[in-house]
Amino acid sequence: MVSILQEHKDIEIYLFLLYNFCMKKFIKKNKEIIMYLIIGGLTTLVSLGSYYLLTLKLLNPNKAIELTIANVLSWICAVTFAYFTNRIFVFESKNKEVLKEAIKFYLSRISTLLLEILCMFLLVNLLNINDRISKIIVQILIIIGNYVISKFYVFKSKHE
Numbered sequence: 314m315v316s317i318l319q320e321h322k323d324i325e326i327y328l329f330l331l332y333n334f335c336m337k338k339f340i341k342k343n344k345e346i347i348m349y350l351i352i353g354g355l356t357t358l359v360s361l362g363s364y365y366l367l368t369l370k371l372l373n374p375n376k377a378i379e380l381t382i383a384n385v386l387s388w389i390c391a392v393t394f395a396y397f398t399n400r401i402f403v404f405e406s407k408n409k410e411v412l413k414e415a416i417k418f419y420l421s422r423i424s425t426l427l428l429e430i431l432c433m434f435l436l437v438n439l440l441n442i443n444d445r446i447s448k449i450i451v452q453i454l455i456i457i458g459n460y461v462i463s464k465f466y467v468f469k470s471k472h473e
Contacts, residue, residue: 345403345404345464346460348402348403349403349460349463352395352398352399352402352403353395353456355394355398356391356392356394356395356398357391359390359391359394359395360387360388360391361387363386363387363390363391364383364384364386364387367382367383367386367387368380368383388426392418392419392422395422396415396418396419399418399463399468400414400418400468403463403468404463404464404467404468406468406470408468408470414467414468417466417467418463418467421459421462421463421466421467422459424462425455425458425459428455428458429451429452429455432447432450432451432454433447433448433451436450436451
């Protein structure tokens, strides 16, 4: 009985070590994408948090102009947070021209914002697809687009 338990324990240890080895390999191989998704989640929290703070303390969301101001300011907060965190943690940029890089980042995010608006219009208003389903589809496309643009345009190193 003791040897069966010991064999079972050995198998557990072997599977645990194998799992850890595979996970470490997976994480190392996909670190950039994993970090991008984590930073994206945090960016969403910055966007929502800044919007809610603005509309709770400073701006009235029932007034169209103040609602727009709150949306724009929360977008600016989120994109600013995204730039620095992507620069440091995701793409580990060493580019000395921070202002030029930041401008490229903002312009790329403005372009994907405009693309998002266009796609939502096409899906919801022209194709009559449910707005919530459309938003999910469009968000997936925008996340992929932002990653590709950031990797190959904004944070592209000179030796690539």
